[in-house]
Amino acid sequence: MSDYIVRATAAGHQVRIFAASTKELVETARQAHNTSPVATAALGRLLTAGAMMGSMQKGEKDTLTLQIQCSGPIGGLTVTADGKANVKGYVKNPEVMLPPNAYGKLDVGGALALGVLSVIKDMGLKEPYVGQTQLVSGEIAEDLTYYFATSEQVNSSVALGVLMEKDNTVKQAGGFIIQLLPFADELVISKLEENLNGLPSVTTMLEAGEIPETILEKLTAGMDLEILDRVPTRFYCDCCKEKVEKVIISIGKDEIQSMIDDHEPVEVNCHFCNKHYMFDVDELKALLQRSR
Numbered sequence: 001m002s003d004y005i006v007r008a009t010a011a012g013h014q015v016r017i018f019a020a021s022t023k024e025l026v027e028t029a030r031q032a033h034n035t036s037p038v039a040t041a042a043l044g045r046l047l048t049a050g051a052m053m054g055s056m057q058k059g060e061k062d063t064l065t066l067q068i069q070c071s072g073p074i075g076g077l078t079v080t081a082d083g084k085a086n087v088k089g090y091v092k093n094p095e096v097m098l099p100p101n102a103y104g105k106l107d108v109g110g111a112l113a114l115g116v117l118s119v120i121k122d123m124g125l126k127e128p129y130v131g132q133t134q135l136v137s138g139e140i141a142e143d144l145t146y147y148f149a150t151s152e153q154v155n156s157s158v159a160l161g162v163l164m165e166k167d168n169t170v171k172q173a174g175g176f177i178i179q180l181l182p183f184a185d186e187l188v189i190s191k192l193e194e195n196l197n198g199l200p201s202v203t204t205m206l207e208a209g210e211i212p213e214t215i216l217e218k219l220t221a222g223m224d225l226e227i228l229d230r231v232p233t234r235f236y237c238d239c240c241k242e243k244v245e246k247v248i249i250s251i252g253k254d255e256i257q258s259m260i261d262d263h264e265p266v267e268v269n270c271h272f273c274n275k276h277y278m279f280d281v282d283e284l285k286a287l288l289q290r291s292r
Contacts (some may be wrong), residue, residue, distance in 0.1 A: 005055050005085055005231045006212040010220040014194065015142075017054040017177040017219060019212035022286040023049070024102045025087065025235040026162055027170040032235070034270050036267045039074060041106040042269050044146045044162035046079045047138040048175040050089065051233040054081025063122045068143075070115025070135065075097070080272070085233035103238055106164070112138035141175070145263040148179070154170040155180040157192075161202035172206040178219060188223065195221050218232075238274035244268050248284075256288045 005020040026044035029035070035043060046066055068077045075092030099105040115135045123127040131151035135143050148156035150218040160175035178196075180189065195218065199205075205215055216225055237282050246267070248256065259266050260281055268277045272284040279287070 003233050005233050006147055006213065006216060006227060007055065007229050008216050008220075008225055008227045008233065010223040010225045011191075012224065013180055013186045014188050015220065015223065016181065017216055019049055019215045019219075020052050020174050020233060021206065021212050022048045022051060022173045022175070022233060023170055023206075024200075025233060025262045026173040028235040029089065030168075030258045032134070033090055033094045035091065036097050037077070037168050038098050038099040038106045038108060038111050039096050040090050040164065040170065041162040042074055042108045042111055042140065042169070043077060043079075043089055044170065045088050045108065045160035046077050046172050046255075047087050047174070047235065048160050048162075048173060049140065049144055049158065049177070050079040051085045052175065052177050053082060054087060055085040055114055055231050055233070057083040057121070057123070059083055059123060065118075065122075066246045067118040067120065067121040068112065068135070069142075070112040070113055070138070072111050072113030072115070072138065074111040076115075078271070085231050086236040086238075086265075087233065088235060090130065090271050093194060099109055104160075108140065109138035112140075114138075117143050119147060119151065126171050144146060144177075159199075159202050161206070163203040163207060172203045174202050174212070176202065176215060176219065189257060190220040191222055192219075192225065192237075195219055195223075197219050235273075237270060237275070239270040239273060239275060242268075245287055245290075248279070248287050253288060253291050256284055256291060260284045 002023050003024045008017045030040045050066050063081045064081050064088045073087045073096045077088030077091045081087040098107045119131045120128050133147045141158040144158045148154045156179045158177050163172040165171045266279045
């Protein structure tokens with residue numbers, strides 16, 4: 001299991017925690033979208049959060065979408081995950097380039113600037129749940145911490161990180177989400193705050209050889225950690241030519257006829273994985289027949 005999420009509890013089930021190692025899935029996304037370093041960092045953080053939040057869902061068919069609409073040069077990001085921690089996503093401007101921030105780090109906050117974070121949960125009901133909050137920093141982890149507190153009323157701490165190699169491939173990626181349950185007592189809260197304050201960044205820990213399990217041990221030092229399970233996670237897009245055909249049919253007969261009249265093949269691109277699907281004129285004619 002290269003990339004995986006550890007789900008755990010601590011302090012007599014007063015705290016629940018998710019920790020993830022996501023280097024391979026973030027690198028897969030980087031290759032699929034040819035993202036710049038700052039775009040890789042932004043997308044990688046949101047993919048990591050999406051994978052962990054997807055694994056929180058009760059039903060395997062439940063889906064979770066994290067969407068950021070923002071004023072910064074990255075233009076926005078979208079990530080979708082399922083209950084099995086399969087995750088996919090994209091950025092609107094994958095080539096965005098910015099100088100480092102004041103700390104010499106990739107300026108994800110500057111790439112996003114002002115905006116709105118939307119969390120959409122489709123649990124098979126008539127309408128999906130939608131929660132929205134303003135971006136508080138654009139650094140994504142802080143924005144999700146704020147989202148949990150305001151939209152879900154769950155006191156949480158979110159940490160996410162992506163470290164790049166000099167050749168712009170992904171060196172390390174991962175994160176954690178730690179949440180207090182409503183009955184958590186003050187001693188547990190104080191101990192957790194103490195542990196968090198003494199913790200290095202996620203990428204510093206991963207680079208030092210830590211794994212999700214040992215990161216959890218540091219987070220919950222003195223709090224009786226109980227690991228519940230380990231879940232593999234990956235960048236995975238379920239698009240296929242058959243699904244794209246349904247999309248083309250859905251745009252209507254007039255649009256399909258217009259494509260046929262151009263006497264040129266049509267290329268359809270999947271936003272999530274950047275795969276290209278070609279349809280020649282004969283295939284378009286067949287789709288037109290199916291749309292009648």
